[in-house]
Amino acid sequence: MQETNKSYQLIKINCFFLFKIFLFGIILAEFALCTKVILLGFENSSAQNQRECWFWTIIGLYFLIACIYLYRRKKQIKFIVKSWRFDLLLVFSAGVISMIVVGGLGISFFQKWISSLSWLYTVVLLSIPLVxxxxxxLRKLQIKMTKKSDENSGFMSDKEGQSKNDDAFEFFEIAKRFAGRVYNQGSPESLVFGIDAPWGTGKSTFINLCREHWRADFKDKVIVYRFDPLRFENSDKLLDKFVDGLLKVIKDNFYAPELESLVAKYAKLLSDSKLTISILGFRFGVPFDKSSIDRTFEGLDEVLRRVDKKIVIVVDDLDRLSFSSIKEILFVIKKSFILPNISYVLCYDTENITALEHQKLDSEKIIEFLEKFINIKMSLYLDHKLLLDYFTEYKDRSLARNLLSNPELVSRAVEGLKDIFNSKEYYLYIPFIGDARKLKRLVNTILLLEVEQLDLSNADFDKSDLVHLLIIYINYPNxxxxxxxxxxxxxxxFFSLVGQFDDHYPKDSGIMNTDxxxxxxxxxxxxxxxxxxxxRFILNKVFNADQRLQSARNITAEQATSYACFNGSLFIPKGGNLERYLNLIVKVSRPVQTEQYKFYVNLKNEILEKTNIADVLQHEEFSFSKGEGNHEQLWRVLINSPHSEYSPIKAKEIIQYALDNLSRYSMLEIENVGLRRNSIILFIAKLLDKVGWTDEEGKYWINTNENVVKIAEWIFGENQHKNSGILENIAREERGILGLHDLLLFRLYCCADRGGDMFNLTRALSRHGGPNNPTEGIVRNIVIGEMREISQYVFRVFKARYIDKSKNIFEEVLELSAEAVCANSYSYINSQIPDDSFNSKLLELKSRMLSFITYQLGSATYSSGIPCGYYDIEGEEDKHGINEAINDYLFEICFNPERYDKGYNYFLYYLLINNRDGFGHEVERIPAIDKFTEVLNEDRIRKYWGVHGESVRVQESILEKGNFIADEYVAWCANQIGNVYKVLDKLIEEH
Structure with a gap:
């Protein structure tokens, strides 16, 4: 009985379609007859050739349009022909023939109407449809030509992969097996397949790979209808949208007019009723006449069983709907559309479905519910190595289209990801970077913030901290x-680490020797x-002290300048590392390259590996017009680098460069000026101690006395260093008094009791000075032997250039120009301070230079450094012969009014500049004779004052006339000059 009902239903539907085809034949024949009337009417007219041309042109255009239409519908025509529906052809032919036999239904009326119109009206009427x-x-062509491809996007697209070429996760073979299972050997059995995988795993790409297999392996046997209910969530007729899409797919893939009619009717019966059901918040009808639905369903069942194609309906993003909506969709599919040759593939994430409800549902209950509707389920899993490969290889597709980005720099900006993927804690990062979508979002954020334009190789940003802070920025904005x-x-x-003197330091955390x-x-x-x-996990990766520092006792310079857990200190109130990270992410504020520690480390590596230091210091960043701060940073990194990074050739190159370019640096000590000449001299000494020697293998490991003595040979210009000695180079005669100052300063840095750690250098000088000189033991004993030879050398230089030539060092120092003192940094320094302050600081520097030179040359006092005056001009008796020679020079040349008009000035000036013994000014300072006699012999002072004292007193404002008053300290002391006179007068009285 049931089979009889089905046959009756099919006959009824078939008759309806036969009638439609018969009617179509009649209409087509009527159109042909009307066209004939137009043509015949034209031929019987007396129109001219021009009118004939117009008519034939229009008819030709209509014919061309008809051909284009048939070409575009060739697939449908092919389906119709291959359907072998001779019954439809028969009734179609009958309709055409019957109309031709009767001569048309409205031909006579049409003929009269055409004849009443002029040829021009006819042309216009026929042309309107063509226009x-x-x-x-034309509009369609314009849209097609102006359509922009996503290939122009500067970001990584979230579009799913379309073919095997886009398969980054090796889904292709899995998709092939799954596609075969869905086809199920062509069986008409209706099944529901589930693909359960988290968002971003690649479900959409997997479906596209399945479609590729269905097209290749089951050509013309599988039809895929992809339905996304999320697109129509706000639609009032969701079921109509579903059916419309299904009908379109059917029409585009085979000719089955009965099926189209049945599907449309079935959907109408479901929706047209007083009783309704709700799907996604929309109401759908449930008809009272259940028998109509049943009969239509049976008809669909019968037609679909005879179709030689499998319809696969893919429902994507099911887990993005509310759970109640998901349930209703599943009920509709199960109860209403489980039909032969129709199978379903549902894409969802069980875990995400459980998270949709305000009241969390048990995962097992969700799975149990889905199993009632889903016959076969599979899951997708991402190999984290493939995920990383996908990220590193495919990100450049987007970056290459961004003309402002640098793929290499982006790769560096996300280098921390590789460490994460390869770490044992990778599973803890899955919520943040566990799928392709999350990785794309991270890279797109980097592009949006223009992090890719940050050169991490030259910036103090730790790759791990940067990635973790970006993860926090993306996932936890609060x-x-x-x-x-x-x-x-x-x-x-708050987040940054605190020290023991900071607020909120944990009281119960005593500082141990191990941290x-x-x-x-x-x-x-x-x-x-x-x-x-x-x-908590992701925050601790950046800020937890134990994890980030691992209780390290010493923090390296790289850690201190790059870790985000540091953000300044009590002594750095303007901010620190973390603030730089936040500025970069929030304000896209990139740090100044030359303020980054890594920038100088990289330059240091470049210098020590291949590049000449002279070439590096020619870079724009090291222009003296910007000061000497950048020079200082680079030199400090070079000095602090381990000796194992140096080769003997590089060591010599760098030391020689420092010697040759010493005079380019400023001697003036002004805040923020940078390096200053004094620092270069110290760096030369430190480099000599570290790499100014080699052992038998050309390395710096075995620092025996025999090996390190090579430092002294270089200092004095002996053996392989003949004509290139350090002392000779520093004190080049063309460098004048500044060169002498450099020489004395270098000598002082070599002294063992200066609290330094240049043990190789001090041992070398001690051993070079004499085989019996101690290199170990009491520092005083070492210093005396160590400094004798270099002190005598320095005095010989001074004697040859100043004593023998009767040159006055006071005059030479005080006549130094600002350009000579500031060297290449003159313009920069002059722009940083007012002119009046500049002059004062310049005079103060000159005072200090004279005080330093006279003390280091002439003093015989041994206190934190031993001056040259302690030694004899030659020999080892150390009876202070140099001190006596310097006294002769000062009193007989510099202070002698018979030789220099300003001799008195220089004498008083010397007394004042050597009375600096503290900070600030006192209400009244009482000079002490001990300060004057550190260099000058007391008897020589007494004798000089006894002869010239009265002459000095009678000259008014002697210091001001001597042009020394610009020195603020000397100016203050000049107001107390009477106290100086009292000390000198007392010397005369005591004698």
């Missing part, structure tokens, strides 16, 4: 905002206690 057709297609509000604009100590004293503040500890496990 509309041309306008519509936490990131908390970091920003508590750590910006000089604030610190560096940095701890997490009590504020941070309380804050993270209330966070989720994932939030």
């Amino acid at each position: 509309f057709y041309a306008a519509i297609n 936490i990131f905002r908390k970091i920003y509000n508590t750590e910006m604009h000089g604030k610190r100590g 560096n004293g940095y701890k997490n503040s009590t504020l941070y500890t309380q804050y993270v206690a209330d966070l989720t496990e994932n939030q």
Whole structure:
């Protein structure tokens, strides 16, 4: 009985379609007859050739349009022909023939109407449809030509892969097996397949790979209808949208007019009733006449069983709907559309479905519910190595289209990801970077913030900290905002680490000998206690003291300048590392390259590996017009680098460059000027100690006395260093008094009791000075032997250039120009301070130079450095012969009014500049004779004052006339000149 009902239903539907085809034949024949009337009417007219041309042109255009239409519908025509529906052809032919036999139904009326119109009206009427057709297609062509491809995007697209070429996760073979299972050997059995995988795993790409297999392996046997209910969530007729899409797919793939009619009717019966059901918040009808639905369903069942194609309906993003909507969709599919040759593939994430409800549902209950509707389920899993490969290889597709980006720099900006993927803790990062979508979002954020334009190789940003802070920025904006509000604009100590003298330092955390004293503040500890496990994990990766520093006793320079857990200190109130990270992410504020520690480390590596230091210091960053700060940073990195990084050739190159370019640096000590000449001299001494020698293998490991003595040979210009000695180079005669100052300063840095650690250098000088000189033991004994030879050398230089030539060092120093003192940095220094302040600082420098030179040359006092005056001009008796020679020079040349008009001035000036013994000024300072006699012999002072004292007194404002008053200290002391006279007068009285 049931089979009879089905046959009756099919006959009824078939008759309806036969009638439609018969009617179509009649209409087509009528159109042909009307066209004939137009043509015949034209032929019987007396129209001219021009009119004939117009008519034939229009008819030709209509014929062309008809051909284009048939060409575009060739697939449908092919389906019709291959359907072998001779029954339809028969009734179609009958309709055409019957109309031709009767001569048309309205031909006579049409003929009269055409004859009443002029040829021009006829042309216009026939042209109007052509104009509309041309306008519509012209717009379509314009849209097609101006359509922009996503290939122009500067970001990584979230578009799913379309073919095997886009298969980054090796899904192709899995998709091939799954596609075969869905086809199920062509069986008409209707099944529901489930693909259960988290968002971003590649479900959409997997479906596209399945479609590729269905097209290749089951050509013309599988039809895929992809339905996304999320697109129509706000539609009032969701079921109609589903059916419309299904009908379109059917029409585009085979000719089955009965099926189209049945599907449309079935959907109408489901929706047209007083009783309704709700799907996604929309109401769908449930008809009272259940028998009509049943009969239509049976008809669909019968037609679909005879179709030789499999219809696969893919429902994507099911897990993005509410759980109640998901249930209703599944019920509709199960109860209404489980039909032969129709199978379903549902894409969803069980875990995400459980998270949709306000009241969390048990995962097992969700799975149990889905199993009632889903016959076969599979899951997708991402290999984290393939995920990393996908990220590193495919990101450049987007970056290459961004003309402002640098793929190499982006790769560096996300280098920390590789460490994460290869770490044992990778599973803990899955919520943040566990799928392709999350990785794309991270890279797109980097592009949006223009992080890719940051050269991390030259910036003090730790790759791990940067990636973790970006993860926080993307996933936990509220936490990131908390970091920003508590750590910006000089604030610190909430997330950043605190020291023992900072607020909120944990009281119960005593500083042990095994750690560096940095701890997490009590504020941070309380804050993270209330966070989720994932939030706490990612924050601790940046800020937890134990994890980030691993209780290291000493923090390296790289850590101190790059780790985000540091954000300044009590002594750095303007902010620190963390604030730079926050500025980069929030304000896209890139740090100045020359302020980055890594910048100088990289330059140091470049110098020590291949590049000449002279070439590096020619870079724009090291222009003296910008000061000497950048020079200082580079030199300090070079000095602090381990000796194992140096080769003997590089060591000589760098030391020689420092010697040759010493005079380019400023001697003036002004804040923020940078390096200063004095520092270069210290660096030369340190480099000599570290790499100014080699052992038998050309390395710097075995520092025996025999090996390190090579430092002294280089200092004095002996053996392989003949004509290139350090002392000779520093004190080149063309460098004048500044060269003498450099020489004395270098000599002082070599002294063992200066509290330094240049043990190789001091041992070398001691051993070179005599085989019996001690190199170990009491420092005083070492110093006396060590400094004798170099002191005598320095005095010989001074004697040859000043004593023998009767040159006055006071005059030479005080006549130094600002350009000579500031060297290549003159313009920069002059731009940094006012002219009046500049002159004062320049005079103060000259005072200090004279005080330093006279003391180091002439003093015989041994205190934290031994001056040259302690020694004899030659020999080893150390009876202070140099001191006597310097006294002769000062009194007989520099202070002698018979030789120099300003001799009195220089004498008083000397007394004042050597009375500096503290900071600030006193109400009244009483000079002490001990300060004057550190260099000058007391008897020589007494004798000089006894002869010239009265002459000095009678000259008014002697210091001002001597042009020394610009020195603020000397000017202040000049007001107390009477006290100086009292000390000198007392010397006469005591004698």
